[in-house]
Amino acid sequence: MAASGRGRRVATRDFALELDRFADSGSLGDGLARLEGRSVLLAVGDMAKAAAALIELDGVARQIVLCPPGAGADSLAALARAAAADALVHDADAPAPQIDITTRVACRLPLAALAAPRAARFVTEWAMPTSGTSGPPKLVAHTLATLTAAFHPVAGQRWATFYDIRRYGGLQILLRALLGAESLTLGDPNDGVDAFLVRLGEAGATHISGTPSHWRKVLMSGEARRIAPQRVRLSGEIADDATLAGLRALYPNAHVEHAYASTEAGVAFVVCDGRAGFPASIVDERGEVALRVVEGVLRVRSNRAALRYLGADAPALKDCDGFVDTGDVVERRGDRYLFVGRRGGIINVGGAKVHPEEVEAALNAHKAVRASRVFARKSPITGALVAAEIVLRDGAAADEATKRDILAACRAALPAYKAPSFLRFVAELPMTDGGKVARHG
Amino acid sequence: MRHIPQRGATPVMTTRLTILAAIGEVAAEQSKTLAPLSDDLPLMETGLDSLCFAILVARLEDALGTDPFTAAGDGRLPSTVGELIAFYDNALV
Numbered sequence: 001m002a003a004s005g006r007g008r009r010v011a012t013r014d015f016a017l018e019l020d021r022f023a024d025s026g027s028l029g030d031g032l033a034r035l036e037g038r039s040v041l042l043a044v045g046d047m048a049k050a051a052a053a054l055i056e057l058d059g060v061a062r063q064i065v066l067c068p069p070g071a072g073a074d075s076l077a078a079l080a081r082a083a084a085a086d087a088l089v090h091d092a093d094a095p096a097p098q099i100d101i102t103t104r105v106a107c108r109l110p111l112a113a114l115a116a117p118r119a120a121r122f123v124t125e126w127a128m129p130t131s132g133t134s135g136p137p138k139l140v141a142h143t144l145a146t147l148t149a150a151f152h153p154v155a156g157q158r159w160a161t162f163y164d165i166r167r168y169g170g171l172q173i174l175l176r177a178l179l180g181a182e183s184l185t186l187g188d189p190n191d192g193v194d195a196f197l198v199r200l201g202e203a204g205a206t207h208i209s210g211t212p213s214h215w216r217k218v219l220m221s222g223e224a225r226r227i228a229p230q231r232v233r234l235s236g237e238i239a240d241d242a243t244l245a246g247l248r249a250l251y252p253n254a255h256v257e258h259a260y261a262s263t264e265a266g267v268a269f270v271v272c273d274g275r276a277g278f279p280a281s282i283v284d285e286r287g288e289v290a291l292r293v294v295e296g297v298l299r300v301r302s303n304r305a306a307l308r309y310l311g312a313d314a315p316a317l318k319d320c321d322g323f324v325d326t327g328d329v330v331e332r333r334g335d336r337y338l339f340v341g342r343r344g345g346i347i348n349v350g351g352a353k354v355h356p357e358e359v360e361a362a363l364n365a366h367k368a369v370r371a372s373r374v375f376a377r378k379s380p381i382t383g384a385l386v387a388a389e390i391v392l393r394d395g396a397a398a399d400e401a402t403k404r405d406i407l408a409a410c411r412a413a414l415p416a417y418k419a420p421s422f423l424r425f426v427a428e429l430p431m432t433d434g435g436k437v438a439r440h441g
Numbered sequence: 442m443r444h445i446p447q448r449g450a451t452p453v454m455t456t457r458l459t460i461l462a463a464i465g466e467v468a469a470e471q472s473k474t475l476a477p478l479s480d481d482l483p484l485m486e487t488g489l490d491s492l493c494f495a496i497l498v499a500r501l502e503d504a505l506g507t508d509p510f511t512a513a514g515d516g517r518l519p520s521t522v523g524e525l526i527a528f529y530d531n532a533l534v
Contacts, residue, residue, distance in 0.1 A: 350491055380510035381495035407470070416471060421496045 010177055013188035013199065015048040015109055019055075019178065026114050027052035028089065031105030032060055037122065038087040038103065039063040041080050043071065045091040047165050047186050049107045051174055053089050058144065059120025061087075065139070066128040066166050069189070069433060073098045082139045082311030083127050127310055128168060130263045131236075131434050140264055140306035140317065147171065149288070149304045150267040153180035160185040160200050162210035167434055168263040169236050173209050181207075193217040201226030211236040211435040212243050212258075216371045219246045220394065228253070233270075235259040237436050238339040238357050241276045242364040248274060264317060265324040266304025276361070277330075277338035292323055297343055298330050299323035329355065345439060347375075349417040350382035356439065359386060359420060362413045366406050368396035373429045373437050377422060388420035391429060398425040456533060457526050459504055464489070467497045480523025487522065507532045 008019045026032060027049060040061040044050050057064050065083045067076060076099050090096050092106035126147060129137035159181045163170030177184035185203040187196045208229045215234055218224050232247050232254045239258035247256050256274060261267040268289050271278050283291045289302040301323045308317050318324055330337045341355030356374035363372040371391040376384040392398055403423050410419040430438040461478060468475045468488060475488045502508040509532035519525040
């Protein structure tokens with residue numbers, strides 16, 4: 001991949017990759033030649049190495065298998081099997097993974113001069129795990145074409161993301177940087193939101209991407225005004241009206257948008273009107289992205305979707321018309337569709353179905369609530385009841401009066417069986433590595 | 442009604458009051474009108490629906506530390522207010 005341009009860089013907290021150096025330097029050294037035409041498992045310890053290896057492997061490897069951060073030996077073995085990986089790129093500074101692959105190349109930074117230029121002969125497939133929360137993650141195959149089909153690169157943008165670039169959401173931002181952005185600033189797993197915001201301010205980040213949960217942490221942070229973004233981008237979870245309104249108020253000069261995307265379906269659309277959900281008018285089959293709603297669930301067909309699932313027992317990714325079933329349940333209200341939750345996440349209260357996400361949206365609309373997590377509490381009478389954990393906004397009192405007020409507001413907004421029957425205050429919500437509210441447990 | 446206090450156990454009279462108070466709270470929160478409560482009033486005639494009942498059982502689990510409905514197995518389930526109170530008394534012994 002051509003990643004050229006004077007002065008352009010990808011910076012983690014501890015390392016800055018200067019992109020123009022890839023013309024004659026690399027992190028994989030002479031070992032890269034041994035990876036030609038292979039299915040390469042990429043399992044390195046940090047994002048700077050991952051970015052360097054991706055730049056070098058594209059065109060040389062037949063397939064790159066992006067391993068998510070922190071993947072243990074079992075996960076790596078499963079990924080290797082599903083992708084039939086026959087080579088491994090590992091971290092020069094860490095113990096080599098215990099996995100049965102003999103062709104191994106260490107990834108090392110800083111970049112070292114190359115003896116010979118890279119020969120890029122393949123249209124490399126990029127394989128990555130889905131972020132599915134139920135069961136083991138499935139592996140999908142993309143190419144650079146599907147991964148970049150949604151872009152219209154514009155000069156002068158300084159991008160940043162809360163995401164890890166080894167997952168689809170973060171990879172999208174890395175590719176934007178490699179294809180023309182001025183710079184990319186990445187986080188560090190050991191830094192909190194405050195430290196990251198300080199770095200983003202210093203880097204002058206203009207376009208910043210994260211999940212609604214990441215952005216809610218920003219709304220709670222004392223360093224939120226270190227940044228002056230032009231574009232605030234949310235994706236990965238349902239963007240509720242309360243979070244969108246909070247961001248518009250905090251950054252009045254920014255364009256606030258939420259992107260609907262998944263590892264399987266790709267980036268489907270971006271909503272820029274500041275409201276949750278999306279206009280019903282975009283559900284049609286014209287253009288690059290075709291949308292359908294089938295039995296209340298959104299399906300997408302586009303040139304940004306993954307090609308297929310990988311692995312011996314892999315299911316079909318697309319239906320007979322080429323549509324990917326997103327698993328996201330949508331509900332039409334007037335001229336708009338709202339996201340009400342994941343198909344698998346339903347809480348069953350005496351036979352009546354409740355999506356945790358719609359209850360969270362109602363909770364988040366309350367002025368004392370910054371973030372919430374709704375989950376099932378087992379009941380011998382109705383099977384389950386709706387329970388909630390709340391993170392309060394600064395200044396709100398964590399007392400019975402606040403609790404009663406929040407619950408009363410929910411009962412006014414929702415049918416009785418959907419309003420939480422139990423509520424507790426917590427300091428923070430459990431999150432997945434991908435920056436989304438963790439729903440199990 | 443038992444009058445034998447067990448060491449460390451909740452005294453019997455407090456269990457009754459706890460349950461009656463919880464019934465009142467749940468009815469108020471769920472905007473239900475309660476019938477006048479007496480020991481022989483059938484639970485189905487109290488004014489509480491199954492959602493209210495489920496919430497009541499969960500609240501009592503939090504307050505008293507026991508959920509005799511989950512532990513019930515093949516035993517008889519209570520059908521009146523008095524049987525409900527006895528159900529919890531027996532579980533707390």
